[in-house]
Amino acid sequence: MLNEPGNVFAAGMLVGKENQASAVCSDYGQRLLEAVQETPEINDFRIRCPGKFRSICFLHLSFAIDVPLDLFHEFNSSDRIGNVLSAGQMFSRSRRHNRGGLQSLPLTPGLLEKLIYLMTMLENTRGFQAEGVFRKTGSLTQQRTVTEALLHPDFDCTTFAWTDFSPHELAGALKSIISHLTQPLLTSALTPLFLEAARLWGCEAGGGGGREDMSPMDLLAYGKQVKSLRLLVQLLPAVNRSLLKQLLRLLGLVLEHVMQNRMTGVALGTVFGPIFVPSVFGEAINDPHCKDSNNFKKGCQEAILLATRLIELNDKLFLLPITLLEDIRHNAKEPLRPEAKKRQEDKDTSRCSPYRWSRRSRRSSSPLQTSVRFASLSSVSASVTSLQTPPPPGAVIRDVSSTTPSTATSTNNNGRRQKAVHGVAIFGYSLDLADKPGVLHLPEVLRAGRFH
Structure with a gap:
């Protein structure tokens, strides 16, 4: 009986600490979600110092997920581009089922412009309201016609008879071209990191509920996930980022009109999971027996979760985290004056050691x-x-x-x-x-x- 007041006091202290810990997690989760639109100042730094911009993004990304050091070197290397195939070859049975090889279509600025125009036509004709859009295929012959036209070097977007094709056929052509890019839309190097970010918050995609309903730990995990995805998007090549932004904008319109098209977030994620993460589904095509394995099922679920999360975040995905913005401003300094840079180069070249030559760039760049x-x-x-x-x-x-x-x-x-x-x-x-x-x-x- 004498110990009861002490027990009550100890229990009260424990509850107080738990409440404080919950407040810390909630506050930190909210801070992780703070973001702003990209400014001309940031875009100028991205163009002027691309290496530094990527390094800062990787630095902040490493606070949420594990970043392999080898990725820094791989990310700076150029991607190999395979030979471009015709639309007929793309739709052949062997091509459609050969997901393990190199993809055939390099994402050039010209192809990007055509795909953006195609998505604009789907918006202007309100094709996003069509029932089952992106899920139903329409006529494969008509779909092939659209694809062949888009891949023709002399294709004119303004004179093409877009209205002769259904929204399902236009959407099917868009999916086919994106799924046959030389590199996946999220790139081979960054796709594993996108998947790791998707694992940070295990809530079922499309489960509903807002941030106000999350527990402190869920809010913390969600904040890490959103910030990681935002940083990864900034690391994408410019053409990939532009295509992803326009595609998510279109899918956002599809999601807004779910009552007309019957395409929920999870339904869209199921369709675009294989497009965003083709490596997971390619294994099943090459080895049909792996479809029954737990690893394959888990990989499919993660790919669908990632695609659904990207679609749900939509334009919010392209905001810049506040902390990233602050660090970019700290590093956005004027480059060395020409005379100072010349002295630095003379100092570097005066040393004959090959080892010193390999460290030249590291010595001449600011930390x-x-x-x-x-x-x-x-x-x-x-x-x-x-x-x-x-x-x-x-x-x-x-x-x-x-x-x-x-x-x-x-x-x-x-x-x-x-x-x-x-x-x-x-x-x-x-x-x-x-x-x-x-x-x-x-x-x-x-x-x-x-x-x-």
């Missing part, structure tokens, strides 16, 4: 700056036990008493500055991940940190 800060250790942080994991293996852990805005630079034993993701405070510790092979894995406890 990345980030203003990301994290909250210090507190009883509230300790309450979020589900988000805590030990530091990654191989990380160099240093005790730090205070934290300053981290930068993407580090200093090795010889005092030489080098690019790396480091100096991020994690509950009283900082990680130096410079030149570590494998996956740049930032622990969950870091991902749960709060921006100041």
